[in-house]
Amino acid sequence: MRELLRTNDPTVIAFATALLRGEDIDVFEMDVHMSVLEGSIGVLPRRIMVRPEDYFRASTVLRDNDLPVSG
Template identity: 75%
Template sequence: MRELLRTTDPTIVAFATALLQGEDIDCFPMDVHMSVLEGSIGVLPRRLMVRDKDLFRARAVMVDNGISVAD
């Protein structure tokens, strides 16, 4: 698994997940439940992971829709 994006905005994770599902690219959001540790203030970023083989296509989908991706 490779990190596709990292953000503190949960709406971006939801939007990116929907875009990837529309392209039949499996993704896995990580650090979703970290709000328990941080007190729900949203300072810890959430990550969206994809398989190594899907990384190039997933990055293209994100860039085409104006979402910046991790290097």
């Protein structure tokens, strides 16, 4: 798995996930349940991961929609 996006903003996560799934790219959200540890204050970022073979296409989709790409 390769990290595509890291953010604290749940709306960015939802938008990016919808865009990628619309392009038939498998998306894996990491750190979703970390709110239990942090107390639901949104300090710890969540990550979107994709398969290495989908990374280039996925990063292009995010950049075309003015979303940040990690790495």
